[in-house]
Each structure stands twice: as structure tokens, then as C-alpha cells.
Amino acid sequence: xxxxxxxxxxxxxxxxxxxxxxWVAVRISLISVAISIVLGIAVGMLMTAKRKLLxxxxxxxxEIVRIMPQMVLLFVVYFGTTRVFGWNLNAETxxxxxxxxxxxxxxxxxxxxxxxxxxxxQHESAQALGMNPLQVYVSVILPQTVRRxxxxxxxxxxxxxxxxxxxxxxxxxxxLKVAQQIIEANRRVAPNAAFGVFAVVFLLYFLICWPxxxxxxxxxxxxx
Amino acid sequence: xAETYLEIRNLYKTFSAKNGSVEALKGVSLSxxxxxxxxxxxxxxxxxxxxxxxxxxxxxxxxxDVLLNGESLLALNKEQLRLRRQKIGMIFQHFNLLEQQxxxxxxxxxxxxRGIPKKERREKALALLEKVGLAEKAKAYPSQLSGGQKQRVxxxxxxxxxxxxxxxxxxxxxxxxxxxxxxxxxxxxxxxxLGITIVVITHEMRVIQQxxxxxxxxxxxxxxxxxxxxxxxxxxKSRAAKRLLLIADEEEESYxx
Numbered sequence: 001x002x003x004x005x006x007x008x009x010x011x012x013x014x015x016x017x018x019x020x021x022x023w024v025a026v027r028i029s030l031i032s033v034a035i036s037i038v039l040g041i042a043v044g045m046l047m048t049a050k051r052k053l054l055x056x057x058x059x060x061x062x063e064i065v066r067i068m069p070q071m072v073l074l075f076v077v078y079f080g081t082t083r084v085f086g087w088n089l090n091a092e093t094x095x096x097x098x099x100x101x102x103x104x105x106x107x108x109x110x111x112x113x114x115x116x117x118x119x120x121x122q123h124e125s126a127q128a129l130g131m132n133p134l135q136v137y138v139s140v141i142l143p144q145t146v147r148r149x150x151x152x153x154x155x156x157x158x159x160x161x162x163x164x165x166x167x168x169x170x171x172x173x174x175x176l177k178v179a180q181q182i183i184e185a186n187r188r189v190a191p192n193a194a195f196g197v198f199a200v201v202f203l204l205y206f207l208i209c210w211p212x213x214x215x216x217x218x219x220x221x222x223x224x
Numbered sequence: 225x226a227e228t229y230l231e232i233r234n235l236y237k238t239f240s241a242k243n244g245s246v247e248a249l250k251g252v253s254l255s256x257x258x259x260x261x262x263x264x265x266x267x268x269x270x271x272x273x274x275x276x277x278x279x280x281x282x283x284x285x286x287x288x289d290v291l292l293n294g295e296s297l298l299a300l301n302k303e304q305l306r307l308r309r310q311k312i313g314m315i316f317q318h319f320n321l322l323e324q325q326x327x328x329x330x331x332x333x334x335x336x337x338r339g340i341p342k343k344e345r346r347e348k349a350l351a352l353l354e355k356v357g358l359a360e361k362a363k364a365y366p367s368q369l370s371g372g373q374k375q376r377v378x379x380x381x382x383x384x385x386x387x388x389x390x391x392x393x394x395x396x397x398x399x400x401x402x403x404x405x406x407x408x409x410x411x412x413x414x415x416x417x418l419g420i421t422i423v424v425i426t427h428e429m430r431v432i433q434q435x436x437x438x439x440x441x442x443x444x445x446x447x448x449x450x451x452x453x454x455x456x457x458x459x460x461k462s463r464a465a466k467r468l469l470l471i472a473d474e475e476e477e478s479y480x481x
Contacts, residue, residue, distance in 0.1 A: 124282050125320035129334045130310030
């Protein structure tokens with residue numbers, strides 16, 4: 001059996017460097033996810049508002065984000081806006097901006113869908129019990145909404161974690177970039193390392209995303 | 225009839241839809257006595273749901289007035305209406321319990337909203353569950369209950385607010401005939417013990433026959449006929465009443481056959 005080149009990871013601090021790179025990817029995702037959830041809930045609530053203009057604005061926002069590949073968005077923000085507006089944006093901030101921009105609208109759409117799927121009769125029966133609008137929202141509508149969006153938003157979170165691998169393209173040294181560096185540095189002694197090291201990267205992503213998606217499955221089952 | 229408790233005066237309500245507007249109520253007037261069980265019957269589209277929603281202003285009529293104990297609901301401001309609504313109980317076809325909370329928590333819910341201390345609301349809720357015959361299910365979740373049991377929980381929950389009138393919007397329509405009977409018996413017991421006024425909205429003659437003393441037949445958004453249940457069963461005058469009785473007879477036969 002040919003060498004898989006995994007042994008290069010045990011040279012020096014290579015494996016630790018790889019984990020360091022993984023942390024960069026996870027950090028970008030975690031911050032973006034947190035921002036997306038908070039802003040997404042607000043956007044989702046606004047999207048259910050009856051104002052037509054507001055609805056149209058969010059509709060366009062959603063369409064732009066859906067149509068535009070995340071990588072193009074990264075390039076526009078990191079290479080484009082820094083030139084045009086002359087501001088100084090480091091790559092990680094640019095990445096967080098882009099991922100939050102994307103996550104917020106997707107999350108917002110999930111929240112909107114969940115809020116609208118709560119039957120009107122739920123509002124009515126709560127009102128009939130003599131509750132004020134805030135109590136109706138907090139005690140009746142939101143708990144039901146949360147149960148509907150958690151499985152869906154977990155799916156979004158894993159997608160965001162996966163997509164962070166794109167930030168390589170704007171020069172962030174995250175897990176994929178570190179893996180590449182390790183492979184390059186050992187090209188002569190371990191020509192097969194590309195397979196072994198990238199396989200380990202795959203495994204690391206798997207170890208992060210799998211528990212998250214299991215959690216979604218578990219919650220879905222428990223709440224159905 | 226005893227003194228009037230709920231008075232509906234000349235209600236009109238039109239809904240505008242994409243393809244024209246629908247006149248749901250066209251000048252409905254009713255007087256419902258204190259402690260009476262009053263039935264409103266009609267086929268779907270007759271306007272009964274709109275009518276009952278106007279009784280606690282979940283739906284605002286375009287014109288007319290709703291008087292409870294002589295006091296106009298339309299004259300109340302938002303906060304006054306909210307407080308008044310606590311005394312107007314309403315139960316629904318699909319119960320609308322909080323699925324993620326236990327039976328006991330569901331009954332405690334309106335008390336919690338009113339800011340009653342925990343210990344007190346637990347005691348009160350348990351007593352109410354006792355009253356509707358579900359004390360042993362206090363810790364169960366709604367998904368573990370039958371339809372009839374869920375409606376009992378909904379009734380206990382609505383009684384927690386000590387309403388003086390109870391609106392039942394097709395409250396037995398999702399239940400089988402036998403369960404329907406037990407729920408109707410429960411409603412009667414509640415009226416007898418608490419003296420509250422009950423309005424029963426239904427499309428089933430059987431329900432009216434079993435529980436109501438007086439009935440209004442609604443069709444096309446207006447009252448076609450109104451009177452004692454016995455009178456309308458024996459001598460229906462309007463076409464709508466005759467049709468409803470015919471449907472009831474057919475159902476009766478299909479059960480027998």
C-alpha cells in the first residue's frame with residue numbers, strides 16, 4: 001500500500017498548526033453565526049411586517065445573497081470596497097462581514113417562514129385569553145417559532161462552517177491553507193501528503209459539522 | 225328569558241378579498257340572557273365564525289354594537305378590552321393548547337399572565353382540572369390526550385380566568401358523537417354550577433338539541449329564525465332551518481343504517 005503521507009502531520013508542530021488553522025475557520029464561523037442569529041431574528045420579524053416597502057427591500061436583499069456566490073461577495077468586500085472606499089479592512093473582518101450578511105438573510109427567511117407558519121388562530125386564542133400583544137409574542141408565538149427554526153438553522157450553521165473554507169481566497173491562513181503549506185513544504189519527502197493531509201482536513205470538518213447535524217436530527221425527533 | 229347579558233345590535237361586517245368582497249354579516253341582532261345556553265347554527269359560510277369573533281372583538285364589526293352587561297365593547301380602549309376579554313372565555317375547534325407544556329401548565333397559563341403567585345395558581349389549576357375530570361392527567365402533555373380530553377383542558381384553562389360568558393366556536397366539531405355528548409354535558413354542569421352564559425356556535429343540530437335552550441339560525445350573514453330550540457325543531461319556518469333539520473335527519477339515518 002502506498003504511503004498516504006499522513007506522517008508529515010507528526011513532524012514538528014505540524015498537527016498543532018493544522019488545529020490552529022481549524023480554530024481560525026471555526027472562529028470566523030462562530031462569530032458570523034452568532035451575528036446572523038441575532039440579526040436574522042430581527043430581520044425575520046421585520047419581514048412579516050405588513051409594510052410593503054420593507055418587504056420589498058428584504059426580498060431584494062435575500063435574492064442578491066442567494067444569487068451571488070459567496071466567493072464573489074468576499075472578493076467584492078475585501079478587494080473591491082477597500083479600494084473604492086479606501087478603508088482598511090483585515091481579511092478576517094471582511095470574511096465575518098460577508099458571512100454575517102449571508103447568514104442574516106437566510107436566517108431571516110427561516111424566521112419569517114416559521115412565524116408565518118404559526119396559524120392565525122394561535123394569535124386569536126391568546127388574545128381571547130386577554131393577553132397583550134407582547135405577551136402573545138413572547139409566550140405563545142416565539143416558543144413555537146423557535147422549535148420550528150432550530151433544526152433548520154442548524155443546517156444553515158453547518159453550511160456556514162463548510163463555506164468558511166473559501167476565505168483562503170482572500171489570504172486568510174485557516175485550516176485548508178495550513179494544510180497546503182504543510183504539503184508544499186514536504187513535497188519531496190512525502191509526495192503523497194496531499195491525499196493524507198487533505199483527508200485529515202476533511203475529517204476535522206466532519207468532526208465539527210457532524211455533531212451539529214446530529215443535534216438537529218435529535219431535536220427534530222424530540223419535538224415532532 | 226332572564227335579563228339580557230349579551231346584546232348584539234345590527235352588526236355588519238364585510239371582508240375584502242382578491243376577487244371582490246364578502247359580506248359576512250348583514251345586520252345581525254341578538255339578545256342572549258344571563259345564564260342561558262344560546263345556540264347559533266348555520267352551515268359553513270353562514271357567518272357564524274365572524275359573529276362569534278365579533279362577540280369578543282377578535283373581529284371588529286364595520287357597524288353595529290356589542291353590549292356585555294349593558295357595556296359597549298366597542299367603546300373600550302385597547303387595554304380595557306384586553307382586561308374585559310379575560311372575562312369572556314372562548315374555546316375552539318382545535319383546542320389551541322400549548323403543545324410543549326403540560327396540562328397543568330396550560331391551565332396555569334392565564335393565571336401566570338395575570339401575575340398570580342405560583343403556589344396559588346397551581347392550587348387553582350388543580351381544582352379546575354378536578355372539575356373537568358382530568359386531575360390525574362395534570363402532568364401529561366397535550367399530545368398524550370384524546371380530543372375530548374384536550375377540550376376539557378381548554379375548558380379548565382378558560383375557567384381559570386373566571387369568565388362570566390363562554391363562547392364555544394365549533395368546540396365539538398372535531399370530536400366523535402360520544403365525546404361531543406360528554407363535552408356538552410360538561411358545559412351544562414358548568415353553567416349550572418357557575419351560572420355563566422354560554423354561546424354555542426355549531427353546524428350540527430344535534431349539538432343545539434342537546435345543550436341549548438334558545439337558538440338562532442344563521443344563513444347568508446343574517447338571522448333567518450330565532451326562538452326556543454323545541455319550537456324550531458317542531459315547526460321550522462325558514463328554509464335554512466328546514467335544510468339544517470334535513471341534514472340532521474340524514475345523518476341520523478346513516479348512523480342507524
